[in-house]
Amino acid sequence: MKKILTIIFLTIIYSCKNDKPTGVWMSSNNRIHDLDRGYESLTNGFVIDFNNNNWSHLFSDSSIKKFKIDNSKSLLKLKNDSLKINYTKYNNDSIEIEYFENITAVFRPLNLSFKIEKSKQQILDLLTNTKFENIKDSINIDFKLEFHQFDKTGELRNLRGKMYGRTIYGFWFLGECQNNYFLTFAIDDSEPINIYQIKSINSSSIELLLIQETDMINRIKNLKPVYNNVQN
DSSP: OHHHHHHHHHHHHHHHHHTSOOSEEEEOSOEESOTTSOOOGGGTTEEEETTTTEEEETTEEEEEEEEEEEGGGTEEEETTOOOEEEEEEETTTEEEEOOSTTEEEEEEEOOOOOOOSSOHHHHHHHHHTOOBOOSBTTEEEEEEEEEOTTOSSSOOEEEEEEETTEEOBEEEEEEEETTEEEEEEESBTTSOOEEEEEEEEOSSOEEEEEEEOOTTTOOOOEEOBSSSOOOO
16 A cells, blocks of 8 residues: 555656746747737747746846746746746646736747857847848838837837838847847837747848747748848
8 A cells, every 4th residue: 555655656746847847938929818908019028947947038138037936836936026926837838827917928938949150239230231022012121220219128129111001110129048039020019029030040031930920921931131141
């Protein structure tokens, strides 16, 4: 009988350890509870690094906060903050957090194998100095160097261009996580954000991996320069 109880106990312990989140996860395609109420699109792009106990956002390099995790209670507690965050893990596919108003944040594991051998500044220079082909027949975008009027961190920049004949007034920023880079932009200040992981940069294109996208953009796979000035 003791042997059976020991086996059951060890099985439970192993199961709990095996269920502990690991790796780096990012919030995307969050669930909005009530579309008629306001919500913040930048609740997408939060990053949880369970290996190093870091909580941050792609938007800002200075946003990193340390946290403690109580796996038995599925609880995160940010250091120097009284707030405790409950999470629910669904196998290895997603983690849901009820943290933001009117939103369930949905975190999914990131594949951080697309390391780019360029600095963030080099990629910023490339994006702002390159004219790209239309992303759809009627949409072209320009990644401007100038900061957005609502920027307070030195990260949010102006997005301009044309969409169906009207001028685009949006924003964009470049996020980084362990030498992986994420291009995020919104066609309009009031529109949800689009998030892409940069897979590679070569002489003919910037290859992108879709993470989150609005219907009006429709599956961008790459950015191709009008003039062949993308450098290896």
